[in-house]
Amino acid sequence: MQELLFLGLFVVALAIGWFLGRREAIKVGFMLQPHGSAIDRQYFIGLNYLLNEQPDEAIETFIRALEVNPETVETHIAIGKLFCQRGDVERAIKVHQNLLARPNLTTQQADRVQLELARDYLAVGMHNRAERLLEELGSSSSSLRGEALGDLVTVYEQQRDWLQATEIGLRLLRERPDFAVIQAHYYCELAEEAIRDRDINRVQVHLQAALKVDPASTRAMLMLADLEERQGHTRALLKLLQRVALESPDFVPQILPLAKRCADNGDLDLAAYLDKVLERPEPPMLQTVLARSEQIEQQEGVTSAQRFLLAWVQQQPSIGGTLGLLKLQPHAVVQAEEAGMQVLEQLLESLQQQRPLYRCESCGFAGQKLYWQCPSCHGWSTIRPLKGYEVV
Numbered sequence: 001m002q003e004l005l006f007l008g009l010f011v012v013a014l015a016i017g018w019f020l021g022r023r024e025a026i027k028v029g030f031m032l033q034p035h036g037s038a039i040d041r042q043y044f045i046g047l048n049y050l051l052n053e054q055p056d057e058a059i060e061t062f063i064r065a066l067e068v069n070p071e072t073v074e075t076h077i078a079i080g081k082l083f084c085q086r087g088d089v090e091r092a093i094k095v096h097q098n099l100l101a102r103p104n105l106t107t108q109q110a111d112r113v114q115l116e117l118a119r120d121y122l123a124v125g126m127h128n129r130a131e132r133l134l135e136e137l138g139s140s141s142s143s144l145r146g147e148a149l150g151d152l153v154t155v156y157e158q159q160r161d162w163l164q165a166t167e168i169g170l171r172l173l174r175e176r177p178d179f180a181v182i183q184a185h186y187y188c189e190l191a192e193e194a195i196r197d198r199d200i201n202r203v204q205v206h207l208q209a210a211l212k213v214d215p216a217s218t219r220a221m222l223m224l225a226d227l228e229e230r231q232g233h234t235r236a237l238l239k240l241l242q243r244v245a246l247e248s249p250d251f252v253p254q255i256l257p258l259a260k261r262c263a264d265n266g267d268l269d270l271a272a273y274l275d276k277v278l279e280r281p282e283p284p285m286l287q288t289v290l291a292r293s294e295q296i297e298q299q300e301g302v303t304s305a306q307r308f309l310l311a312w313v314q315q316q317p318s319i320g321g322t323l324g325l326l327k328l329q330p331h332a333v334v335q336a337e338e339a340g341m342q343v344l345e346q347l348l349e350s351l352q353q354q355r356p357l358y359r360c361e362s363c364g365f366a367g368q369k370l371y372w373q374c375p376s377c378h379g380w381s382t383i384r385p386l387k388g389y390e391v392v
Contacts, residue, residue, distance in 0.1 A: 077116055084120055093120045111142040118151065127155055138171065146175035162189040173213070182380045184214035185372055191223055203227055218248040219372050219381075225258055234267050241268065245277050250385045252277050253287035254370070260291075271295045285387055286312075286320050293324060302328055316387070319355065358383050 187210035356366035
């Protein structure tokens with residue numbers, strides 16, 4: 001019933017548009033017979049279908065009644081989009097193909113119809129036809145060039161054709177500078193492929209390209225840090241570690257294992273590195289706090305570690321922080337209390353394992369694994385580490 005009401009309103013709007021166009025045509029002398037024409041008959045037939053709850057037949061009748069001219073093109077495009085949204089893509093294609101064949105369209109109108117037809121093809125999986133139309137539109141001087149390139153790059157992304165995606169992405173960057181974030185991920189995907197092929201030189205090239213288009217690409221920095229460690233480039237590695245701490249402090253936990261290995265080799269003062277992150281004005285990730293607590297325990301003893309961690313947990317309460325305190329507590333309690341403490345630890349660990357560690361800022365998707373592209377809304381760089389009362 002709701003769909004019928006929507007279609008009814010749409011057809012009424014369509015009829016009003018037809019009527020106003022017809023009245024204007026009569027006013028300027030394009031129509032000599034305002035009454036009793038074939039268009040009038042089609043209009044009343046359409047109303048009859050609508051009143052008899054036959055919306056499909058009503059729309060078809062109004063399409064026949066509505067003459068295709070520059071003033072009614074947008075209405076026809078809207079009809080085609082309606083068909084596509086309802087899943088009747090074949091009829092949408094038919095409407096848009098019929099429009100595109102009209103010789104009296106303006107260039108802008110023809111471009112809009114071509115874009116909608118390409119989207120119809122994408123909806124039914126006819127990628128080759130869609131790509132040709134989008135490529136033609138993306139190579140033109142049309143005002144819709146950016147939209148066409150955006151649709152085209154999405155096609156290659158869905159096909160995981162990262163090489164084509166980066167090529168189209170470079171053209172799209174000229175239209176949309178904010179696309180740099182996504183373009184950097186495409187280069188990182190190419191780097192992932194090169195890693196699987198064990199082509200280190202190609203990995204380096206793609207990651208450098210990612211940082212060139214988006215200097216703040218955390219993913220590229222993390223991948224490049226791993227590469228520099230494999231190649232034994234200590235100086236470059238240390239620069240990347242410092243850069244992550246400065247530009248992406250929330251992702252320091254992702255690079256902590258690497259930082260600890262550098263510290264074990266004597267190349268990095270881990271305590272100073274962690275302190276630099278903790279001194280920043282924004283709240284740190286708890287994993288960073290826990291790592292510093294471990295350092296203090298090794299250097300100054302468990303009491304100092306407890307004092308340090310308690311201060312942070314009071315500022316930023318969390319299950320993980322409380323669990324960290326409990327793991328330090330048995331050192332200071334009598335043997336008889338240890339069993340009860342172990343039960344409490346197990347309970348908190350169970351709760352901790354059920355908590356998401358990451359959440360998408362765009363759609364709210366949450367999970368315990370870091371995805372650079374959200375599995376739900378497919379946004380790039382929208383998933384961020386969680387911190388606060390309810391997280392680790």
